[in-house]
Amino acid sequence: MTNRIGIAGISGRMGRLLAEEAAAAAQLTGGTSRSGAAPGDALLYPDIAALAATCDVVIDFTHASTVSAHAAALATSKTPWVLGSTGYSANDQTAIEAAAQTIPIIAAPNFCTGVNLLLILAEKLGATLPPARYDAEILEMHHRQKVDAPSGTALALGRAVAAGRGVNLDEVIASGRHGHTGPRRDGEIGFATLRGGQIIGSHTLSFTAADEQISLTHHALDRRVFATGAVRAALWLQNQKPGLYTMRDFLNL
Structure with missing residues (x-):
């Protein structure tokens, strides 16, 4: 065929x-x-x-x-x-x-296969690491022509973490912090967006506690x-x- x-x-x-x-x-x-x-x-x-x-x-x-x-x-x-x-x-x-x-x-x-494996790990970590102790943050960077933010992949990572925690991302998302935002809420999933040059796609998911940090990063090279x-x-x-x-x-x- x-x-x-x-x-x-x-x-x-x-x-x-x-x-x-x-x-x-x-x-x-x-x-x-x-x-x-x-x-x-x-x-x-x-x-x-x-x-x-x-x-x-x-x-x-x-x-x-x-x-x-x-x-x-x-x-x-x-x-x-x-x-x-x-x-x-x-x-x-x-x-x-x-x-x-x-x-x-x-x-x-x-x-990309690697990103989709990262999504599975994001959900597992979200389910395993208590949100009151581990702050989840997602940093992404793309080329200067990209028009949507956060990127679709970054949002997918956030949804995976939220699914692991048994919550809806819309209820816990913190995107584009600016000004006097007050202290970080427990369970918040934060997003930071960078744009510049011709970066194809870079995503880092971090879980940060008082005594350790776990980070997963994927860089698209082509x-x-x-x-x-x-x-x-x-x-x-x-x-x-x-x-x-x-x-x-x-x-x-």
Whole structure:
């Protein structure tokens, strides 16, 4: 069976890497592009619906603003969807869940195997280390062009810690502290965001007590690691039933 992969946003920095990885692992059918350009001799399609009609799965790292429209179009065409966009709204999440009733979707803030292993460790540490003694803080840094903060991966780490502690992240998050904030609350999960240069992605989760500190760090050294993971996930997704999947499902973790 030929695996036909389409790339939404094929002319972007991630789109070009995804196209290269897709062409190496399967058949690249082409993609969509706001700029009207495509890498090499890749075919361009006018919209996501036209692209979906030519392929077995679509990989989409475009932008949060496209999520709801893409969810509707791909559900209509019954085309599996690998979604790597971050920063989308609660309404977008509802659209994703509705589409997952019809098609298999794998949505992840990060398609790197190492980060997904880090998420599992974050949940285990959150469950093991008492929040009244161990302060959880997440520091992330990305390139200066990134538009959402904290990053999707940082928020995923926070949700993993919160899940381990049996709480909702929205109830304990402390992001972007500024001014006279008062003392730190027990159980708070703090976020600090740095932006600069062309840093691909760096995340550190720390648990700090009065007498020790535990830190876990992941540095992405090449954007290709995300493209490779997304293409592997796309090949797996084609054989799944409709539903909303995560990288933990794909990696069988």
